[in-house]
Amino acid sequence: MNALLTRLGGLVTVLFGISFITFAVTHFAPGDKALAIAQARYPGEMGFDAEILEGIRDEFHLDRPFISQYLHWLVDFLTGDFGRSYSSHSKVWDIFAGNLEETFSLAITALTLGLAAAFLLAGLAVWRKGSLIDRFAILLASVGAAIPSFWLSILLILLFSAHLGWLPAYGTGTLAQLVLPTVTLAFWVMSSQTRLLRSFLLEAYDQPFVETLRLRSVSEREIFFSHVLRHALSPALTMIGLDLAGLIEGAVIVEIIFARSGLGSLLAGSVLARDLPVVVFLVMFFALTYVLINTVIDLVQTFTDPRHLAGERNAV
Amino acid sequence: MFFSKFSKLSLISALSTLAAASASAENRAPKELVIAAPFGPKSSVPDPRARQNGWLSNRAGVSETLIGLGYDMSMQPRLALSYENLSQTQWKIALREGVKFHDGSVLTAADVKDSFAKLDAEGHPAYNPRLSKLLGLKSITVEDTHTLIFETETPNSAFLWTLTEPSAAVMKDGYDDYPLIGTGPFVFEKAVTEKTYVSRGFADYWGGAPKLDRLVIDAIPDGAVAALALKSSDVHLVSNYPEADFAKLEEDQAGQRFAASTTRLFFYQPRMDGGPLANDALRQAVSLGLDRDTIVAASLAGVGGDVANSMFPANMTSWVNPHLMLPYDPAQAKALLDDAGIVDNDGNGIRELDGADVVLKLRTYEGRAALRPTLEISQAMLQQIGIGAEISIGEFGANNDALAAGEIDMHLQAWGTAPQGDPDYFPSTLVATGASYNIAGYSNPDLDALLEQGRSLFKTEERQPIYAKVQDIVNQDLPIIPLFHKTQVSVGNGKVIGYQIHPAETYLASPELDLAE
Numbered sequence: 001m002n003a004l005l006t007r008l009g010g011l012v013t014v015l016f017g018i019s020f021i022t023f024a025v026t027h028f029a030p031g032d033k034a035l036a037i038a039q040a041r042y043p044g045e046m047g048f049d050a051e052i053l054e055g056i057r058d059e060f061h062l063d064r065p066f067i068s069q070y071l072h073w074l075v076d077f078l079t080g081d082f083g084r085s086y087s088s089h090s091k092v093w094d095i096f097a098g099n100l101e102e103t104f105s106l107a108i109t110a111l112t113l114g115l116a117a118a119f120l121l122a123g124l125a126v127w128r129k130g131s132l133i134d135r136f137a138i139l140l141a142s143v144g145a146a147i148p149s150f151w152l153s154i155l156l157i158l159l160f161s162a163h164l165g166w167l168p169a170y171g172t173g174t175l176a177q178l179v180l181p182t183v184t185l186a187f188w189v190m191s192s193q194t195r196l197l198r199s200f201l202l203e204a205y206d207q208p209f210v211e212t213l214r215l216r217s218v219s220e221r222e223i224f225f226s227h228v229l230r231h232a233l234s235p236a237l238t239m240i241g242l243d244l245a246g247l248i249e250g251a252v253i254v255e256i257i258f259a260r261s262g263l264g265s266l267l268a269g270s271v272l273a274r275d276l277p278v279v280v281f282l283v284m285f286f287a288l289t290y291v292l293i294n295t296v297i298d299l300v301q302t303f304t305d306p307r308h309l310a311g312e313r314n315a316v
Numbered sequence: 317m318f319f320s321k322f323s324k325l326s327l328i329s330a331l332s333t334l335a336a337a338s339a340s341a342e343n344r345a346p347k348e349l350v351i352a353a354p355f356g357p358k359s360s361v362p363d364p365r366a367r368q369n370g371w372l373s374n375r376a377g378v379s380e381t382l383i384g385l386g387y388d389m390s391m392q393p394r395l396a397l398s399y400e401n402l403s404q405t406q407w408k409i410a411l412r413e414g415v416k417f418h419d420g421s422v423l424t425a426a427d428v429k430d431s432f433a434k435l436d437a438e439g440h441p442a443y444n445p446r447l448s449k450l451l452g453l454k455s456i457t458v459e460d461t462h463t464l465i466f467e468t469e470t471p472n473s474a475f476l477w478t479l480t481e482p483s484a485a486v487m488k489d490g491y492d493d494y495p496l497i498g499t500g501p502f503v504f505e506k507a508v509t510e511k512t513y514v515s516r517g518f519a520d521y522w523g524g525a526p527k528l529d530r531l532v533i534d535a536i537p538d539g540a541v542a543a544l545a546l547k548s549s550d551v552h553l554v555s556n557y558p559e560a561d562f563a564k565l566e567e568d569q570a571g572q573r574f575a576a577s578t579t580r581l582f583f584y585q586p587r588m589d590g591g592p593l594a595n596d597a598l599r600q601a602v603s604l605g606l607d608r609d610t611i612v613a614a615s616l617a618g619v620g621g622d623v624a625n626s627m628f629p630a631n632m633t634s635w636v637n638p639h640l641m642l643p644y645d646p647a648q649a650k651a652l653l654d655d656a657g658i659v660d661n662d663g664n665g666i667r668e669l670d671g672a673d674v675v676l677k678l679r680t681y682e683g684r685a686a687l688r689p690t691l692e693i694s695q696a697m698l699q700q701i702g703i704g705a706e707i708s709i710g711e712f713g714a715n716n717d718a719l720a721a722g723e724i725d726m727h728l729q730a731w732g733t734a735p736q737g738d739p740d741y742f743p744s745t746l747v748a749t750g751a752s753y754n755i756a757g758y759s760n761p762d763l764d765a766l767l768e769q770g771r772s773l774f775k776t777e778e779r780q781p782i783y784a785k786v787q788d789i790v791n792q793d794l795p796i797i798p799l800f801h802k803t804q805v806s807v808g809n810g811k812v813i814g815y816q817i818h819p820a821e822t823y824l825a826s827p828e829l830d831l832a833e
Contacts, residue, residue, distance in 0.1 A: 029711065029714075030710065030711050030714030030717070031711040031713025031716075031717065032713040032716075035713045036711075036713060039712070041367050041368075041446075042368050047731070047746070047752060047753045048446070048752070049446075051449060052449060055445060087358050087367070088358040088362075088509065089359075089366070089367075090509075098509065157544045157545075157548075161544060161547075161548035169544050169545040169548045170536050170542075170545055170550065171534070171550075172508075256537055256538060257538050257541055258541070259534065259535060259536040259537065261510070261511055265510065269537075
């Protein structure tokens with residue numbers, strides 16, 4: 001219970017700090033904020049009448065001191081009023097909700113596919129350590145880690161859309177349009193997780209309990225599935241959690257290249273348009289996602305791993 | 317008996333032929349043109365009158381303005397058949413007859429008045445204080461079903477030009493079946509924020525039924541992906557094709573290529589009320605030392621820009637002063653500097669002015685791909701004539717502040733010089749004494765007098781010589797140093813018919829736009 005409260009307290013503090021820093025960065029960014037808002041509202045226009053800029057200053061209380069503006073924003077934020085987009089005037093929440101599903105479905109599909117491939121490859125690599133399969137897994141993981149997502153995306157479009165004509169090059173909404181972005185992200189997940197899983201599994205195989213189990217004539221299959229895999233899952237869970245958080249952000253590049261709806265392309269578009277209410281909200285959301293996933297993983301490990309429980313008891 | 321059998325067979329055969337023909341007509345695949353564009357709609361129901369939504373709906377042929385802009389940037393009748401200046405503040409506008417809205421209702425003068433009234437209705441999706449301010453309307457009077465009198469608060473020679481702005485669209489309030497009701501050749505179907513804008517042909521369009529059944533404008537921000545989407549036949553036309561790839565197509569004489577200059581000008585704004593560039597000779601030398609051809613070749617693959625000889629592009633025939641030149645002449649630049657005593661005394665390769673090395677601080681901002689390379693190339697070119705340059709990237713507004721404070725010497729920018737076709741907008745905003753974006757502190761009473769005179773005249777032929785002179789003065793004094801006008805390059809799949817690039821980049825769809833079988 002103490003651990004839970006400590007974690008939640010930390011979470012609130014981190015989020016408060018992030019909100020302050022994010023707001024301060026946007027507030028103290030160089031240039032006239034009223035002009036930036038006007039340019040977000042009327043993209044392509046450079047010059048604005050002084051009266052228009054004055055109206056914007058009044059509308060957004062830009063003449064108030066920083067702390068007053070921050071507290072005003074914070075109260076609105078905490079009461080669920082996330083503001084409106086400068087460029088479309090739509091509610092930030094509506095824009096966010098309209099894009100969440102696309103990113104979420106892409107991230108989950110990529111994570112599932114990537115993890116399945118990683119488990120298979122890492123399992124085979126450990127099963128036949130030093131074999132061709134093992135070397136192939138290591139090579140694939142290294143190459144995958146070195147290939148940037150944007151390059152792989154273009155390569156996949158070139159092959160499967162432009163040359164073979166099998167899949168659409170861009171877009172959102174159909175299953176076919178989900179394939180190439182999913183493969184791009186899944187490849188990244190597979191690469192990072194294969195490397196890690198392989199080392200976690202090998203580390204687990206080196207534990208003395210494995211030898212004990214063998215001496216007790218437990219089958220290799222049972223040792224792997226019932227003991228080694230379970231042992232390796234604990235550290236893997238942390239990395240998978242971070243990958244999930246990373247995937248939501250990694251979607252930025254993939255969504256832009258494949259011209260998909262989603263939080264990634266929304267963030268990039270909002271930054272370019274200097275649509276600050278949307279940018280601030282998304283930064284808060286991504287921070288919350290990271291912190292929440294980390295907290296959940298820590299808590300799961302705390303309550304499932306006997307060593308963590310023992311550590312906590314010793315600490316108390 | 318035989319005859320009867322024969323008749324029956326003939327009848328069956330004729331009926332079958334008719335049925336087949338009818339089925340063939342019904343089953344004809346709808347003609348759908350898919351265009352890849354770099355930007356998408358800002359909301360799911362983007363009212364053309366609000367913000368810059370009109371830009372896309374005007375391109376998509378959904379909304380129309382009273383007056384249009386031709387491909388030479390001259391005014392053209394659109395929903396208004398004629399327009400007459402009654403006094404310095406009054407305009408009589410006669411509407412085209414037989415124009416129908418997309419819901420089938422007929423356009424009347426009352427509809428136009430109602431549409432413009434929404435610009436001031438705070439909370440209405442069409443609310444647009446910026447356009448309202450530009451129009452400066454005092455009243456709109458409906459004289460009869462097809463005639464209106466617009467009255468402005470003050471004399472405003474740009475009034476008719478402002479009516480060409482896509483936000484000045486004439487729209488009816490939408491409802492479920494027709495969320496946006498315009499008068500254009502295409503009916504709004506749906507929009508997905510930043511992704512797609514879909515419209516269908518409007519058979520009752522006053523200019524004739526469009527040849528296309530459907531028009532889809534998909535936002536694909538990455539030019540390389542858009543080019544691949546064209547290759548994979550996912551789209552039929554890429555409106556903003558990557559310049560380097562376009563140059564390759566030009567070289568190979570391949571692809572269905574379209575290119576035209578736009579009014580978007582890339583230029584330097586030098587600081588003139590202090591610092592080294594207050595020196596006229598140095599400013600002239602900077603302009604002479606910039607090889608605009610090389611800048612276009614290096615930053616836009618030689619196809620993405622047209623060298624600027626004035627603030628207006630050469631294809632803006634209604635206003636450009638065709639006699640002006642901004643030559644590249646490094647020898648003359650050096651001679652000019654030598655004559656002005658700006659010479660390299662200490663032999664470090666940099667000339668000195670008032671005992672100090674001339675090292676200009678140049679800055680630009682992110683947002684347009686050609687800005688950064690232009691800045692880098694300029695640095696190298698200035699070095700060739702003995703002028704040092706430090707380059708940096710900032711934020712547009714912050715760069716203006718830095719220019720005003722004397723922290724930088726030149727600000728590289730890109731502006732649409734005539735977004736509504738009116739030649740007064742750009743000089744009056746950037747170079748008139750005390751103008752809001754005359755950050756450089758430039759002042760020339762002769763130029764101010766010309767601009768004032770230009771604003772007080774209402775006939776194009778009377779204004780033309782004035783703005784020609786304005787361009788001449790600007791080229792001599794160089795309160796802005798024009799570099800190049802952005803050229804838009806598009807590529808089709810070889811079957812696109814009736815497509816033309818507009819200098820204002822605000823027109824695209826027309827009834828003639830078609831896709832060959």
